[in-house]
Amino acid sequence: MTDSVVSIRDLTKSYGKVRALDSISFELSPGPVGLLGPNGAGKTTLLKLLLGLLEPDSGAATIAGYDPRKRADRLTLRARIGYMPESDCLIPRTSAVELVGTLARLTGLSATDAMTRAHEVLDYVGLDESRYRDCDSYSTGMKQRLKLAQALVHDPPILLLDEPTNGLDPKGRRHMLDLVWDLGHVQGKSLLLCSHLLPDVERCCRDVIVLKKGRVVAQGSIEALTRTEARRVRVSIDGDADRFATELERLGIASERDANDWMLRLAGDDCDVVFDAALAAAVRIQRVEPVRSTLEDAFVKTLSAAEDERA
Amino acid sequence: MKASTHTEVYRPFRGELTTRRMRFVPLLSSNLKTATKKRLPLVLLFAPLAIGTVIFSFTVYAGFAIQAGDPPSALGGGASIASIIGQALVSQRTQQLIQAREMIVNFHLATNMFSLLLMAWYGAGVLAEDRRLGAHLLYFARPLSRFDYLLAKFLVIATFGVLGAVVPGLVICTVATFASPEWSFLREEYDVIFSTIGFGLLWTVLVSSIVLCVSSLASRRSFALVGVFAVFMLTSATASIMAAMQRDSDFRALSPMLSAVRLATSIFELKARHASWNLTLAWSSVGAYILISWTLVWLRTRRMDVVQ
Amino acid sequence: MSTLVEARNLGRFYGDVVGVSDVTVSIPTGVVGLLGPNGAGKSTFLKLLVGELRPSRGSIQVLGHEPFGNRDLYERLGFCPQQDALYAEMTGFEFVAFLTRLAGYSRSDAEVRAVRALERVSLSDAAHQKTRGYSKGMRQRVKIAQAIAHEPELIVLDEPMTGLDPIARRDVVRLFTELAGEGASIVLSSHVLHEVEALTKDIVLLHRGRLLAQGAVHEVRALLSSHPRKIEIKARESRRLARALLAVEGVSSVKLSRDGHVLLETSDIARFERDFAAIAVAERAGIESYEAIDAGLEAVFDYLVEASA
DSSP: OTTOSEEEEEEEEEETTEEEEEEEEEEEOSEEEEEEOOTTSSHHHHHHHHTTOSOOSEEEEEETTBOTTSHHHHHHGGGGEEEEOSSOOOOTTOBHHHHHHHHHHHHTOOHHHHHHHHHHHHHHHTOOGGGGSBGGGOOHHHHHHHHHHHHHTTOOSEEEEESTTTTOOHHHHHHHHHHHHIIIIISOOEEEEEOSOHHHHHHHOSEEEEEETTEEEEEEEHHHHTOEEEEEEEEEEESOHHHHHHHHHHTTOEEEEETTEEEEEOOSSSSHHHHHHHHHHTOEEEEEEEEEOOHHHHHHHHHHHHHHHHO | OOOOOOOOSSOOOOSOOOOOSOTTHHHHHHHHHHHTSOHHHHHHHHHHHHHHHHHHHHHHHHHHHHHTTOOOGGGOSOHHHHHHHHHHSOOOHHHHHHHHHHHHHHHHHHHHHHHHHHHHHHHTHHHHHHHHHTHHHHHTTSSOOHHHHHHHHHHHHHHHHHHHHTHHHHHHHHHHHHHSGGGHHHHHSHHHHHHHHHHHHHHHHHHHHHHHHHHHHSSSHHHHHHHHHHHHHHHHHHHHHHHHHHTOGGGGGGOHHHHHHHHHHHHTTOOOSSOOOOHHHHHHHHHHHHHHHHHHHHHHHHTOOSOO | OOEEEEEEEEEEEETTEEEEEEEEEEEESSEEEEEOSTTSSHHHHHHHHTTSSOOSEEEEEETTBOOTTOHHHHTTEEEEOSSOOOOTTSBHHHHHHHHHHHTTOOHHHHHHHHHHHHHHTTOSGGGGSBGGGOOHHHHHHHHHHHHHTTOOSEEEEESTTTTOOHHHHHHHHHHHHHHHHTTOEEEEEOSOHHHHHHHOSEEEEEETTEEEEEEEHHHHHHHOTTSOEEEEEEETTHHHHHHHHHTSTTEEEEEEOTTSOEEEEESOHHHHHHHHHHHHHHHOOOEEEEEETTOSHHHHHHHHHHHTO
């Protein structure tokens, strides 16, 4: 995989007797990847490792071309990674511009580059006039955007985003997810999105990695993990349900019913036949939706499968 | 002119990332800038020092001037006053130089508390506030080692220490140099200049280390501020009481402040006013306080976790 | 269906800052979602509900009584606040038992209830560890446990799912559905709209301290007549279908999305639904899915907030 920005192979890290990471392997290419797993699965340890804050016990890893087993590399690789922490973090009594600028200079940019770049990323995340104010007084939404800005200022190829939509209201969440989508799909960053909100992950990411108890229990595209079930559709109607049932029977369609919501099993390639039944029964179709398992279902299934494997 | 649009929202960074040698510098300058944002504390804390420096400088200058038979007009005109003051101040040249020296040392001892206040005020929040607000999460995700971080923070405190403990002394020395006849101060008492710098730095390093330590242990700035004063006052009180009770001056080593004062008398080669107690003990005490402070700071910073 | 909460011209100010401003709403028993952008007044409203704050003006009645300073009412309420305020030295079990005792139960009763509550939130294993060592998800579950342990008639929760992983979230949603089935009423405030949708159809939407909307989501949607209904149809031959749809009366716009799906707008949804079956049968365009894309909670929320902005 020539374009893998992060390459991890058989990596292990223990704290005393506890195996936080147990021989994990994966590759990260440009694009957004969701990092999922129950609490205590090892995500925190993995993030620390990717940030060069820990030395692995065994295994090989290449992060943006650096080797975290070497002490010098562990420090310098941080110039190629951007981290957006989950917890509240601010530098006391500084404005957004000063904060982002100082962090940029600490990463190695020259003073003028740092200032130019700080303003650019603050534009990108949408912090306008408020960037000159002390960030102690920022709202949650602004703080989240500031966290993203400081992670982007040195234009790292790898981004680690930890619960980026924490505390955001629906509009703020949408804005943040749009930015995440843009960074992953359009700007080509290798983005690792840690979130417990699976719909967010489904919206932004193509692939996921699922961790449990320090092991990778599932890895792959969301598409593959959530396949559409063979020709099952959910239908909602408004009208004479019994007549509709009769018409479905006449057309030979197997069905399960729950008030006005139906689960049908169809034979052909499309759902036109549902409208045949509707027309004949004079009912109004309100929804025809192919049944698709959600990422949440896949997540639960994978984790319990992993549980069974061990038992 | 060829038409073009530049509507891209995100621009990649095409500049260079350098690995600078002294990584802590941006942190140091940014912290100093933030610290001096508020003018009022700056004025209030430096004013006594500035005023003190001016008064002592003037006194030194006056001393030399009177001895030369040329009293400054600020002391009021008239030979009568001049002669009174002239008699009050011994008119022998050597003693005048010693007077200047003593004046500088007394100035140091008198302003110890002010420079301590300066360092405490600006240094108390240096680690405590960072940890409280989570700033370390941002710093350590950069190519900045914990040592760089601590060095920057230490230097923030030390900057104020130098401004409060070294610079005023040097100013008075400069005045003494120019006021003394034929640079006699510079020629014969030049070691005072070195002592001033030396003691100032020693005091700065001692207090900065303790302030840094307290800041790393406290959960917020106000607690750290109280803590610093508590440390100094309690140790001095304990040391004095023990020394009095046991009638053994060596107990003064318990207090960093008293140890420093003892070192001052040695560095400035003065005859001590109190019973001179064990010099080695004083040095050990100061050294121990610095060492313990840094050990505690290091242990505490290791626990500052970036990912939780 | 009795009234759970009755607010009349309810107002609460913090000096000049408005918390809640002139809200009149009648919330029935059942599960209700309290929504609104940040700063809308949700936390203030909840605090007024559980009696933590006294109204600046107007009145609020919960289960028929005024909640402020009403000890008897406190025993019938359970509150799970947003803030994290656990006693670090207590174990989870001790904490829940302690708070249950405050609700008026004897020591032994409280302990039994605490055990049961902790079991329901799947925290039985860690119940006897000190809360200082709890992860964020565990702390959240303890808070929920103390809110339900005394089997209150009304459970009020402010952002109850923060810090919970997807499995725990699912469990909590199931727990709330069970509790609702057992007769408890739930008022829950959350930003995560899809979770609110999973629990209930009834919402109360606040914005800038004022009541913006209340009721079942689809009914509220129907009231927003200024926004024509949007329908997305995925079909094999979408272009042909689109052409046919343009000829239909009542269809105000037909678009093809970037993915080639048909997006249409209609101001008379009932009539369109009546007419569409015939068109689908006539065109035989290979329809794969048919969905009203702006009838959900997120769309309703957006329309309302934007309208009053």
